[in-house]
Amino acid sequence: xxDEQTGSGVTVELMNIRILPYADEHLLGVRDLILPIQQxxxxxxxxxxxxxxxxxxxxxxxKGCGEFWVALDGSDVVGSIALIDFGQRQAALRKMFVKQAYxxxxxxxxxxxxxTLLSHARxxxxxxxxLGTTSSxxxxxxxxxxxxxxxxxxxxxxxxxxxxxxxxxxxxxxxxR
Numbered sequence: 001x002x003d004e005q006t007g008s009g010v011t012v013e014l015m016n017i018r019i020l021p022y023a024d025e026h027l028l029g030v031r032d033l034i035l036p037i038q039q040x041x042x043x044x045x046x047x048x049x050x051x052x053x054x055x056x057x058x059x060x061x062x063k064g065c066g067e068f069w070v071a072l073d074g075s076d077v078v079g080s081i082a083l084i085d086f087g088q089r090q091a092a093l094r095k096m097f098v099k100q101a102y103x104x105x106x107x108x109x110x111x112x113x114x115x116t117l118l119s120h121a122r123x124x125x126x127x128x129x130x131l132g133t134t135s136s137x138x139x140x141x142x143x144x145x146x147x148x149x150x151x152x153x154x155x156x157x158x159x160x161x162x163x164x165x166x167x168x169x170x171x172x173x174x175x176x177r
Contacts, residue, residue, distance in 0.1 A: 132167030
């Protein structure tokens, strides 16, 4: 089936969704994807200027085994996900955002993004992927738990984990399963 109807009434052409490594031409699309989700949907008081990583994606995320990917529908950025290598064969999942019309298992954009990241992490021989999120991202909690992430105690996080100030809930995925 090429089309799927989302809960928002928007028909998404699944066959047109491509997951690609970030390129500079995606900069504005990434900004325009992430900021409305943070500010409008979740009322997180954060600006573009507060996120220097978004202004320097390649130099921030492409260190060691790190990478940043975008989900594209045509040339429109509809999703993102990033991996930060923080050493000891461990990495952090960051910047996972999907435009509302592209969410849900019927469309599968989040799953495709996560599969891309985990495949890359395995290929790079990483052992663990950690992530921090906020307590208000309830749908994200369910998604991570259904895809094999285990809730993880903050006190047990690796010392090098790049914790964000808004992180209140933590997960770990063991790649050696």
